[in-house]
Amino acid sequence: GAGVSQTPSNKVTEKGKYVELRCDPISGHTALYWYRQSLGQGPEFLIYFQGTGAADDSGLPNDRFFAVRPEGSVSTLKIQRTERGDSAVYLCASSRTGGLQETQYFGPGTRLLVL
């Protein structure tokens, strides 16, 4: 079946603008994760959803970042008043239930560049 998909694949915006990044998880996966990967670094956790609710948002860097998953499937990561330091690849991953040692399947990421 289809894997995790993310749109857009690339996004260029200007400092101060608002952006939305979309993630379509694998069908039937209830757990969804957002990570951010800066150049030359490993992915860093942002937020985890179990169904429609954010079970852990401890990785969100500040209140400019917000994510939703209203129907328990597609998720949108929203960034307000973007800053140049927000430039990174934003990765989404999903797993079947979020249970013990389940594989997290990653999408290809959205490359965000803030000018």
Place this chain on the structure above:
Amino acid sequence: QQQVKQSPQSLIVQKGGISIINCAYENTAFDYFPWYQQFPGKGPALLIAIRPDVSEKKEGRFTISFNKSAKQFSLHIMDSQPGDSATYFCAASYHAGNTPLVFGKGTRLSVIA
């Protein structure tokens, strides 16, 4: 605070050789240790994973060695091939399962013919 430290940052190996990447962790609550492989422009993909109740796990040419007392684990790629050229990340998570993965900084592997 970097919870998972990975080395080397980059590695060049001759085709047919053994690639070895090392990771060390600090938090003894970690009990799941996966390795991910990432090609340029793609998301990370699970390669192999281990739990701390075993010292070694082998899948094809890929082996994880785990040293619980030293809080270290490593990935060995036997008979390395040019197609193995990618960035490799070690990671760790807690037993609760729904906790996020904590990644190392990655190792860029180049296998040359």
